[in-house]
Amino acid sequence: STVSNPQSPGATAEQRKASNSLSPTSFGKRKSRTAKNTLLKKISPAIEILRAKGTVKEKLFGNVVDTPNSYATSGQYGPDVIAARTLVPSSIHLSNSTSNLRILTVDTNNGGWKTEKSTLHAFSFSTVEEAREASLSFSPPLLTPFDKAPTCYVCDGKFAIFRRAVHCKNCGSCVCRKCVVSWPVSRLPQTYNHKREPKLHVCRSCNQLNDSFYNALIHGHEDEALALYETGNVNLRSPFGKDGNSEIMFPIHCAIIGGSLNLVRWLVDIHFCPIFVTSLMNVNDIINNNHTNGTGKQPLLTSEGRSALNLAMSTQQVYILRYLVLEKGMSLYETKSLRI
Numbered sequence: 614s615t616v617s618n619p620q621s622p623g624a625t626a627e628q629r630k631a632s633n634s635l636s637p638t639s640f641g642k643r644k645s646r647t648a649k650n651t652l653l654k655k656i657s658p659a660i661e662i663l664r665a666k667g668t669v670k671e672k673l674f675g676n677v678v679d680t681p682n683s684y685a686t687s688g689q690y691g692p693d694v695i696a697a698r699t700l701v702p703s704s705i706h707l708s709n710s711t712s713n714l715r716i717l718t719v720d721t722n723n724g725g726w727k728t729e730k731s732t733l734h735a736f737s738f739s740t741v742e743e744a745r746e747a748s749l750s751f752s753p754p755l756l757t758p759f760d761k762a763p764t765c766y767v768c769d770g771k772f773a774i775f776r777r778a779v780h781c782k783n784c785g786s787c788v789c790r791k792c793v794v795s796w797p798v799s800r801l802p803q804t805y806n807h808k809r810e811p812k813l814h815v816c817r818s819c820n821q822l823n824d825s826f827y828n829a830l831i832h833g834h835e836d837e838a839l840a841l842y843e844t845g846n847v848n849l850r851s852p853f854g855k856d857g858n859s860e861i862m863f864p865i866h867c868a869i870i871g872g873s874l875n876l877v878r879w880l881v882d883i884h885f886c887p888i889f890v891t892s893l894m895n896v897n898d899i900i901n902n903n904h905t906n907g908t909g910k911q912p913l914l915t916s917e918g919r920s921a922l923n924l925a926m927s928t929q930q931v932y933i934l935r936y937l938v939l940e941k942g943m944s945l946y947e948t949k950s951l952r953i
Contacts, residue, residue: 695818696766696786697845698754705744708737715744719752721807734804743885750850753805754785762787767816781816782806783823784846788816796820799861801851819846827853830864833871839879849886854916861916869924874932881941888913888921888941912943 701720708714714737722732736751738744759778764771766786772778778787782796782805795812806813826847829838841847854861865886868876880886890911912920919927922943925934937943 695844696784698784700752701755703748703752705741715741717744717748719804721753721804732807746885750848751802751804756780756785757787759787765789765792767792767818779814781819782813783815783819792817794820799852822846827867830867831871833873835873835876838876849884863913865921866915866924869921869933870928872930877933
């Protein structure tokens with residue numbers, strides 16, 4: 614007998630199949646499957662290339678870091694995440710026979726990129742020893758080429774399309790964006806910021822290292838401060854200061870607050886950290902305008918206008934005060950109050 618409804622319980626399998634092939638819904642499904650198969654055939658070669666180099670997910674987002682390093686687990690830097698920086702070459706030469714100044718020149722174009730502006734900077738100093746110490750601060754680190762660093766130096770995660778590499782401007786290593794913090798441009802010398810970026814990427818390892826160095830100075834921990842400096846990633850001529858609410862101070866200011874005369878002497882006498890302002894000039898200005906001195910007698914101030922002498926007075930550091938006045942020639946006339 615003939616069944617009027619092909620989808621009724623009495624219909625045969627052949628009748629149901631024939632009915633489904635004629636329905637608009639089934640036609641749309643077949644068309645969707647055909648388009649999907651066509652798309653898969655087109656992109657399958659690209660997928661196979663990605664799979665040959667690793668999983669598609671890993672190529673897009675990087676690998677999952679299963680064994681975090683010492684920083685990720687404890688929040689502290691460790692030997693496994695400190696990339697000792699290699700500085701760009703610098704040169705020191707005598708300016709002329711009359712001034713007898715030593716000129717330190719630093720080329721900040723360590724990437725070799727084309728630029729219309731001069732990348733050569735110069736500083737003038739009275740002795741070769743002071744110029745050599747300044748080169749350790751003003752010479753920026755060599756940047757690790759991106760193609761030479763497949764993984765983040767801090768977390769060891771593989772770089773991918775959505776896990777891009779950036780350079781730490783303090784040590785030059787390649788790190789992912791999860792392992793960097795932003796520093797204001799004032800926290801590193803101008804020579805470190807050739808592209809004049811408004812913020813500088815610094816890896817969490819260098820950030821933690823500098824925070825520890827700041828705490829060692831501010832509390833007068835001499836041995837710890839010297840050990841942290843030996844890592845090679847601490848800059849003695851760059852200020853500390855994270856935000857607008859905290860006072861921005863140079864290492865010499867922190868050492869004075871810490872009350873350690875040995876640390877103050879170590880900074881000033883051995884590493885020639887300035888207690889007066891030094892000026893950065895382009896080398897062309899020195900040559901063309903015949904500048905003879907890059908330093909002045911204006912005291913180096915914190916963001917709140919306090920000099921080394923002011924800090925020694927306010928914290929009642931008598932021995933440091935005597936050292937600054939008698940040995941370093943700071944004048945008491947700059948202080949508003951002589952009470953101590």
